[in-house]
Amino acid sequence: MxxxxxxxxxxxxxxxxxxxxxITFAAAxxxxxxxxxxxxxxxxxxxxxxxxxxxxxxxxxxxxGPEVRAVAPAGPYLNFTLDRGMVARGxxxxxxxxxxxxxxxxxxxxxxxLIEHTxxxxxxxxxxxxxxxxxxxxxxxxxxxxxRYGVEVHYYVNDMGRQIGLLVLSCxxxxxxxxxxxxxxxxxxxxxxxxxxxFAEEGYRxxxxxxxxxxxxxxxxxxxxxxxxxxxxxxxxxLGIAYDxxxxxxxxLLDPRLDRVLDALREKEAVFTDEExxxxxxxxxxxxxxEEGRYFVLMRANGSSMYGYRDLAYTIxxxxxxxxxxxxxxxxxxxxYAEQQALILGAAGIAAPEPIYYSxxxxxxxxxxxxxxxxxxLSDFLDEAIRRAAEKVDEQCTDLAPAERxxxxxKVAVAAxxxxxxxxxxxxxxxFDWETSLSFNGDTGPYVQYSCARISSILRKFGEVPAEIxxxxxxxxxxxxxxxxxxxxxxxxxxxxxxxxxxATIAQWALESARLFTGFYHDCPVLTADSGAKxxxxxxLCAATRQALANxxxxxxxxxxxxM
RNA sequence: GCGCCCGUAGCUCAGUUGGAUAGAGCACCGGCCUUCUAAGCCGUAGGUCACCGGUUCGAGUCCGGUCGGGCGCGCCA
Numbered sequence: 001m002x003x004x005x006x007x008x009x010x011x012x013x014x015x016x017x018x019x020x021x022x023i024t025f026a027a028a029x030x031x032x033x034x035x036x037x038x039x040x041x042x043x044x045x046x047x048x049x050x051x052x053x054x055x056x057x058x059x060x061x062x063x064x065g066p067e068v069r070a071v072a073p074a075g076p077y078l079n080f081t082l083d084r085g086m087v088a089r090g091x092x093x094x095x096x097x098x099x100x101x102x103x104x105x106x107x108x109x110x111x112x113x114l115i116e117h118t119x120x121x122x123x124x125x126x127x128x129x130x131x132x133x134x135x136x137x138x139x140x141x142x143x144x145x146x147x148r149y150g151v152e153v154h155y156y157v158n159d160m161g162r163q164i165g166l167l168v169l170s171c172x173x174x175x176x177x178x179x180x181x182x183x184x185x186x187x188x189x190x191x192x193x194x195x196x197x198x199f200a201e202e203g204y205r206x207x208x209x210x211x212x213x214x215x216x217x218x219x220x221x222x223x224x225x226x227x228x229x230x231x232x233x234x235x236x237x238x239l240g241i242a243y244d245x246x247x248x249x250x251x252x253l254l255d256p257r258l259d260r261v262l263d264a265l266r267e268k269e270a271v272f273t274d275e276e277x278x279x280x281x282x283x284x285x286x287x288x289x290x291e292e293g294r295y296f297v298l299m300r301a302n303g304s305s306m307y308g309y310r311d312l313a314y315t316i317x318x319x320x321x322x323x324x325x326x327x328x329x330x331x332x333x334x335x336x337y338a339e340q341q342a343l344i345l346g347a348a349g350i351a352a353p354e355p356i357y358y359s360x361x362x363x364x365x366x367x368x369x370x371x372x373x374x375x376x377x378l379s380d381f382l383d384e385a386i387r388r389a390a391e392k393v394d395e396q397c398t399d400l401a402p403a404e405r406x407x408x409x410x411k412v413a414v415a416a417x418x419x420x421x422x423x424x425x426x427x428x429x430x431x432f433d434w435e436t437s438l439s440f441n442g443d444t445g446p447y448v449q450y451s452c453a454r455i456s457s458i459l460r461k462f463g464e465v466p467a468e469i470x471x472x473x474x475x476x477x478x479x480x481x482x483x484x485x486x487x488x489x490x491x492x493x494x495x496x497x498x499x500x501x502x503x504a505t506i507a508q509w510a511l512e513s514a515r516l517f518t519g520f521y522h523d524c525p526v527l528t529a530d531s532g533a534k535x536x537x538x539x540x541l542c543a544a545t546r547q548a549l550a551n552x553x554x555x556x557x558x559x560x561x562x563x564m
Numbered sequence: 565g566c567g568c569c570c571g572u573a574g575c576u577c578a579g580u581u582g583g584a585u586a587g588a589g590c591a592c593c594g595g596c597c598u599u600c601u602a603a604g605c606c607g608u609a610g611g612u613c614a615c616c617g618g619u620u621c622g623a624g625u626c627c628g629g630u631c632g633g634g635c636g637c638g639c640c641a
Contacts, residue, residue: 074584161641299639304639307641308641311641332568332635359635429635431575441603441604447589453603492580508579512578
């Protein structure tokens with residue numbers, strides 16, 4: 001959707017040297033100055049003119065269509081006063097016409113994308129810090145699906161750790177245990193291993209047996225990790241997060257495809273056996289410039305493989321699936337590691353996935369730690385959110401049945417939790433705070449949902465929204481205009497988010513939409529508008545706003561509500 | 565020590581990739597529910613965009629340095 005094509009076309013017809021990128025429109029600083037502004041800097045530079053001269057040349061030398069009422073140069077800026085109704089009509093038609101597709105640029109049509117995200121160690125319940133990975137990952141999945149990519153979501157199951165070995169020793173039949181009981185056992189086993197050397201040793205022995213392929217041990221590991229994984233997925237599912245494939249680390253032991261990598265490393269003399277009999281890669285031979293992180297251990301002296309070695313096989317496996325785009329969502333602590341993996345695979349001519357990093361959510365006391373018990377568990381966080389949302393819904397929606405109220409409370413809670421995380425840029429260290437992240441007021445998911453509910457309420461009272469959009473669309477007040485031009489910016493926001501693999505701008509866009517809608521809501525009565533034509537135009541604008549908001553919220557994994 | 569990320573209002577964060585007078589929310593203070601849902605709105609107040617220098621018509625945004633915070637540099641995964 002190009003809302004200002006009627007400006008851009010005539011200018012380029014008069015100055016054929018210019019391309020679309022040279023002509024960028026922005027909101028004028030104040031609506032008294034104009035309805036939309038053109039920054040002339042880049043166009044003027046291309047033409048070798050002074051910006052102010054270019055602005056004057058456009059104002060006096062370009063003939064615009066009926067949409068343009070006035071053109072006013074202001075130094076290097078050019079302010080246009082428009083026939084708002086004509087422009088508004090185009091925007092509302094586009095939104096309502098495209099419906100659930102509005103905002104999509106279909107940039108992924110016919111393309112496949114593979115993404116790996118979350119991949120929490122089985123012995124841990126997801127906490128808020130880790131959940132940042134899952135929520136960002138899941139939102140990227142939704143964003144790329146919205147752009148019509150064929151997306152496959154992978155979860156790497158780290159079923160090879162010593163901690164799993166300890167769990168295997170401690171629990172009988174894992175199916176007889178709850179996930180929480182399993183986690184308690186893990187903490188217990190870990191504590192015991194601290195002072196009981198024989199027990200710790202036995203954990204390593206289990207791991208060795210696992211690696212050697214002992215069928216009984218493998219079955220036991222599988223049963224334990226399966227139980228844990230189900231527990232984790234149940235928590236993540238409450239936030240609407242799901243996966244297509246689960247890739248078990250134990251399936252990538254001694255993978256024959258790694259021979260190709262080892263051969264390539266040997267050829268470049270980048271791999272050697274050190275004085276302690278470990279198999280080590282010297283990354284300096286592969287272009288790694290610094291001493292830090294120069295050596296990467298593949299195998300221990302006893303011949304067992306390191307995590308990073310198995311991960312190479314897993315990455316090869318993912319890359320061989322033939323997706324057009326491969327994404328790998330990682331905490332910032334994995335930056336060097338991902339670079340090392342890419343260098344090693346690169347030596348064998350294998351491309352590595354495109355990493356996407358996010359920073360940690362910290363507590364006021366410091367970093368979250370499962371072992372130290374310094375965590376906010378995702379399930380507790382969500383429970384508290386539902387409790388608070390239910391209080392509000394119970395006092396607000398007294399006419400609804402308890403089950404309906406409960407369903408709304410759960411959706412509000414998901415909105416609060418997801419939005420609180422997603423609205424923040426991923427490379428920002430966030431200090432977690434219960435009150436801020438569970439607030440339903442202000443810049444929050446529930447606030448956006450609330451705007452949707454208000455619109456739905458108007459639409460319910462109005463009845464069927466007419467499909468026909470009037471030629472002289474009478475939605476021309478400042479509040480209506482601000483809202484309309486903002487709605488029109490959505491496809492561009494989606495395109496940028498897709499290109500940057502970042503979703504915070506979608507959340508920011510939704511917030512601004514909700515704010516602008518609220519401004520409209522207060523300034524412009526819909527049901528009691530002073531003319532029939534205005535009533536229809538406004539209800540159509542309401543429907544368009546709801547549609548655009550619902551599309552944005554869907555990308556964020558949040559449901560637009562009709563009641564709350 | 566070396567590398568990467570971050571530093572914007574008392575607090576939590578935006579800032580459309582270098583453009584007109586730096587914006588929201590929370591908290592504080594003062595208003596608004598016989599009027600489409602007050603999970604809302606309006607108003608007051610709050611800023612040396614960490615600091616120093618540079619690049620240019622123009623810098624919160626780009627470059628260099630300093631200070632402060634986070635992360636990484638494992639026979640962990």
